[in-house]
Amino acid sequence: MPTPRLLLRVRAAVLGAALLSAFAVTAAEPAPAKSAAIELFPDLPVVKGKGFEIKASELERAFMEYRANQAARGQAAIPEAQRREIEDKLLARMIVTRILVSKARPDDKAKGEVAGNKAYADLRQRAGTDESFKRQVESMGMTTESLKSQLIERGVSEEVFSREVKNKIAIPDADVAKYYTDNPARFEQPEKVRISLILKLTVDPSLLRVPNAKLDLPEEKKKANRAEIEKLLARAQMGEDFTKLVLEGSDDPDKKANNGEYTFPRGAMSPEFEQACFALKPNEISGIVVTKLGYQVIKLHEKIPAKKTEFELVKARIREQLQQQEAEKQMPGYFEKLKAEAEVKILRAVPPK
Structure with a gap:
């Protein structure tokens, strides 16, 4: 299973770091409302790849959710001059999410569904009541149904990344022992x-x-x-x-x-x-x-x-940490490889300078 810190990195790459505290942004869920841009202009693809495309309405919806999330967190309104930059980042993460989900095997989907449902249940529990949970979710431009679907999609993406990258990384026993010896303060329990x-x-x-x-x-x-x-x-x-x-x-x-x-x-x-x-x-x-x-x-x-945790009790966790550090290094190259294999084409017009 993916480790918590690795999941945060994958979520940041796939979903956008600014959205982590407010769940996620993906490109497959129905929007609660359409913007004027969606209503006025043809819904043309902005990205095409093998077996998938992302339409303008999906990108517009992702931006609307991002903007609502920023407002819910008390952030200042997004200047129009920054919109293109934000949309480009959202689009890049939407592309990777689409590709990862398309590569999912049945076991990836099953594990991702379990992880997504657990994440949803944890968020619901932390909210206190159904009413409070619904209000928090809607303040970020989402519905509870779309949130659950997005969390499951996120879980599936993480499982695919772990299977294809992290789980293939072998960490020698000597590296694990050295990390324990070199970092004594990390294993002191207060x-x-x-x-x-x-x-x-x-x-x-x-x-x-x-x-x-x-x-x-x-x-x-x-x-x-x-x-x-x-x-x-x-x-x-x-x-x-x-x-x-x-x-x-x-x-x-x-x-x-x-x-x-x-x-x-x-x-x-x-x-x-x-x-x-x-x-x-x-x-x-x-x-x-x-x-x-x-x-x-x-x-x-x-x-x-207070005491120092024995090596035998933490060696598996150290191995996971070192494995995830190496996976993080490989992440950018892996995502570029995915996009090349999917023959991704960006169809958005380049704005004038």
């Missing part, structure tokens, strides 16, 4: 805490990824949540089962999956939350900790000392 927590929100989680949104809940709701967590804390201090209290009263959307339990390393938490966690002794319960998300009560299960 001290960690394993905790359970009860969360009562003071912000609307459905708006966390909406630019410039007013996150704070109404004061009445904040006061009600403060009163609720005070009651939950009192019950915890009286000896009630902490996991039961988590499941009963926490606003954490993941509580059913993990019973409110998390393991955090130093440096990965907000200062006030980290300080409270590391100040506790095992089985001790904190007071109410106030963070940007809301009110939290923490129970410490254990502190895990």
Whole structure:
């Protein structure tokens, strides 16, 4: 399977780095609305290759999605003078995506569908609610249906790249051992805490990824949540089962999956939350900790000392990393080879200088 960092590089090459945080741009999904340009001019091909073509409407739609994504992220409007440059980059990535998908075998398609569906489910879960998810997707000029299709297409593209390039790269054992020896700091694990927590929100989680949104809940709701967590804390201090209290009263959307339990390393938490966690002794319960998300009560299960990860536990990951570094070097040449084999012809007029 492709490694996470490699997937990001492939996605950047295939889909456009500026779109990664807002999912992807491809050329095969129906648009939610047509622009004036699509309505007024003939829908002629802008690219032709063996077995495929990309029409002007598809490029126009990709640009519209890109522009909507930029706006959703609070970016300034795209100057008209930059449009051609952006369209050229989008078109280049659309071409590679089309070719990669056309080379997919049944197993590539099956794995890509699994990866795409998982990516879709993860995005949906992070959004909090169906309503919030739909709003975020539509703010970027997409629909949830087209998003899922694009994520699956992206997954298929990644599988083809891994099969044809990454998986053919062999890394000698000596190179793996040398990397471990030469980079000791990379394998130091910081001290960690394993905790359970009860969360009562003071912000609307459905708006966390909406630019410039007013996150704070109404004061009445904040006061009600403060009163609720005070009651939950009192019950915890009286000896009630902490996991039961988590499941009963926490606003954490993941509580059913993990019973409110998390393991955090130093440096990965907000200062006030980290300080409270590391100040506790095992089985001790904190007071109410106030963070940007809301009110939290923490129970410490254990502190895990800092240590260096043993070579045997990381050698497979090191090999993957070295393999992916070499695959990244080969990526530009591979994509040029794909376009040459597909006899790609760009039919767009060259703008006057």
